[in-house]
Amino acid sequence: MVAIFLHIVSHDIKNRIVRRQFARSGETFSRQFNAVLIAVLRLHELLLRKPEPILGSSTDERWKWFKNCLGALDGTYIKVNVSALDRPRYRTRKSEIATNVLGVVSQDMQFIYVLPGWEGSAADSRVLRDAISRTNGLKVPQGHYYLCDAGYPNGEGFLAPYRGQQYHLNDWDIPPNTPAEFFNMKHSSAQNVVERAFGLLKGQWAILRGRSYYPIKIQCRIILACCLLHNLIRREMPIDPLEQAIGESEEDNCDEDESVGNDHYTHIEISNAWTSWRDNLAREMFDQWRNKRCEIHVCLEKWMLWSNQHQFLEKKHQWTSIEDSKLVECLLELVNSGKWKADNGTFKPGYLQQLEKWICEKIPHCGLKAQPHIDSRIKMLKKQFHAISEMLGPSTSGFGWNEELKCVVAEKSVFDEWSKSHPNAKGLRNRPFPHYEDLATVFGKDCANGQGAMGFSETVDEIDKEVDNDANSEFDHLSPIDDLIGSATNSHTNTATTSAQSSKKSRKRSRNEDPLVEVLTDTVKKFGDIQAVVGDSIRRIADSFQFETEGATRRMKVFDELKQIDGLTNEQRVKAGKLLVQNQAYIDFLFTLDDEFKLGFILRLFE
Incomplete structure (x- = not known):
């Protein structure tokens, strides 16, 4: 079933297609799919990447500038299937129905933390605030930080690029001219590791590229499971064929381990100290790069004059x-x-x-x-x-x-x-x-409320509660939408079961509080009773037709049977045949007699 699970998530195969390919019931595949899904989620403590800071001795051109950096984070949209009532909250700015997934990635493109479930209309910064405020959420130790894009605030623990500056530059074609531009260039080179990780994730698992037909809770669990499997692939396959196919390469530079403190940031707060630290880091990075290249594009004093220019703002209207x-x-x-x-x-x-x-x-x-x-x-x-x-x-x-x-x-x-x-x-x-x-x-x-957003720990805790509280549930709430209909149909076609099984199903059915399900259950049960009565009537009618057909066949063979009886004249045979065809009971009795009694029976008819 593990292979079938991987086949489903990697090729986005529907339940009805799988059961036709492997000649098994849809309920079997749904149950086993969710069993493998839960098993994968329970391995999150082993498969999630532990954050490791960048050391001062690092030689990686992308990350050596960001000492004590733990990785990068960003959000991505993954299409989901929700009810029409919830679609406005899940609709993104591009009019797609999707969930906003927060992903935190290490330097080697392995996921450190994932939070799916937030509605597509929610801003990235709001999802991040929720992630760091959770009990088992994202932990950022004091003195360490993650790289993030301009959609997030530049606060302690989260280093964002400069706004209003060129971002995608290079050393040879369009070189940076200011510390801010150089900082943005190096920030872009390192922070896009999360974009590449999302690209590999969606490239490996086709179920994340389209809108699947699972309930939103199961879709979020599938996203978490795919991230864990992505980490397993990165860990066991240093050279990923898919990564080579898209022209990307990555080296694992996290061989050294360094312990981090137990104090963590619990909120995002924009402070002047953090902004000044970023400015100092940008100037230091720019000076190192400028001295190495032995070229001065724009001096630091000119950049300071440019950054301190006064901007005249238009007078705002004061609303009453x-x-x-x-x-x-x-x-x-x-x-x-x-x-x-x-x-x-x-x-x-x-x-x-x-x-x-x-x-x-x-x-x-x-x-x-x-x-x-x-x-x-x-x-x-x-x-x-x-x-x-x-x-x-x-x-x-x-x-x-x-x-x-x-x-x-x-x-x-x-x-x-x-x-x-x-x-x-x-x-x-x-x-x-x-x-x-x-x-x-x-x-x-x-308004997006994030009620469906859950990380790995919350998801596993919820699964444990579901196993404890709903172990005897008649309908598998983990089943896909199209499979729920099939399982409901199969459960009511076998109404002629033992009394013990019927009472057990009635107890299970009483736990379902959905009135629509109760109405459908009663309707299907009544339909089954009517079908049983109609089937019995049709069976009796069929038996009558069969009996009439057998009687007609025997009437056609009466004269042949009379010719085989010795001791009768032809006139007596004709007279006996006339008497027999007038009474079907006589014909049936004649065919049941042995040959030695048939002559006596015919002669008694003439009396």
């Missing part, structure tokens, strides 16, 4: 409470009209112009334009609403909502600690937000 209330009122009109809400949770093109028209009608001479006033204000309200919703969510504690003042209430220490890892929440404590209930109608149901 009346303008905010009218804007929210117009947003509710858009939602209630049913014409402007798109399937991906946003509004259809042209909604800003419609809002501008309505607001100008409600507040004449306000001077509000679709761009940039209304657009930027909607983004601000949406950001604040999501920040408050996250604070009041079921997974947090220490926050409350004051109905009179319409604001978030919490102790200052709790709120300050929360704000370190959630910068959008800054300033919202005890600050009135009167439109929270109305904005819940506009943005609430499309």
Whole structure:
């Protein structure tokens, strides 16, 4: 079954195809597939890569610049199959239904940590904040860090590139001219190890390239299992044929081991000290590279002058409470009209112009334009609403909502600690937000909540609970969607079982709380009873037809039987045949008699 499991995940084979190829039932393959899947997940402590920092003596051109770096992280989208109600939350900016998977990779392209399950609409930084706040989540020891792209904040433990600088440069064609550009060039060369790891992962396992038809929970487990198998392949096959095929090569430079501390970063906090450390690192890297090449492209003083240039910002519009209330009122009109809400949770093109028209009608001479006033204000309200919703969510504690003042209430220490890892929440404590209930109608149901996101430890714990609580469940909740239908059909076609089996199934069925399943179960059971009655009637009708056919055959053979009886004249044979064909019972009795009694029976008919 291990080979069949690998065949399914590597070629994205459906359950119905596999059972036809191997001539086994779909229930067998579904049960064994999930058994192998669970077994692979239980090996996560052995197959996950342990992070090892880059040493100062490293000679790797990609990583020698980043001392104490543990690896790189990034997010990727993997298509999933969810219900129509959940699709707006899982819809990405490219209108695909996918889950946002966080992957943390070592220098040799092995996964250190993986967190699937977050909705595709969730930002990468939000997924990372959730990962480091979990009990068994991503651990970043003090003094160490991971490389990340510009989609993540440049905070302690996570080193991001400079924004607004060229990123993909090289030493010969387009050389860097400033420390920031050189830092981005080396950062890009090292950080893309996670992109290559994702490329190999999806190249090896075809089930991750398309939208599979498993439930979202099983799809997330498959993603975790594929990452573990990827690590096993990297560990046992130093030369990967697939990696050579895509023109990539990687050496294992993690032969030395160095212990790391037990103190870890528990949140992402942007600090001036970390920014200054990055600036110093960039200058140091640039000076080393410049001295080695013996060329000076742009001196450090010119870069400092360039970076400190004053930028004049356009004066922003100061929104009033009346303008905010009218804007929210117009947003509710858009939602209630049913014409402007798109399937991906946003509004259809042209909604800003419609809002501008309505607001100008409600507040004449306000001077509000679709761009940039209304657009930027909607983004601000949406950001604040999501920040408050996250604070009041079921997974947090220490926050409350004051109905009179319409604001978030919490102790200052709790709120300050929360704000370190959630910068959008800054300033919202005890600050009135009167439109929270109305904005819940506009943005609430499309907000990503990350309820399905689980790492390796959480997944294994959940599997153990399912094994303990649902060991006797009638329907295999790990089965694919198309296999659930088949297993339900097979379970009700064998209704003529023993009473003990029937009572056992009734006990299992009573555990299912889904009313739709109960209705379908009762309907199938009634249909089985009706089918049994109809089958019995058809059987009796068939027996009657068969008896009539056998009687007609015997009537055709009566005269042949009479010719074989000695002692009868031809006239007596004709008369006896006339009497026999008038009574089918006489014919049946004649054919049951021995030859020595047949003459006496015929003569008795003439009396």
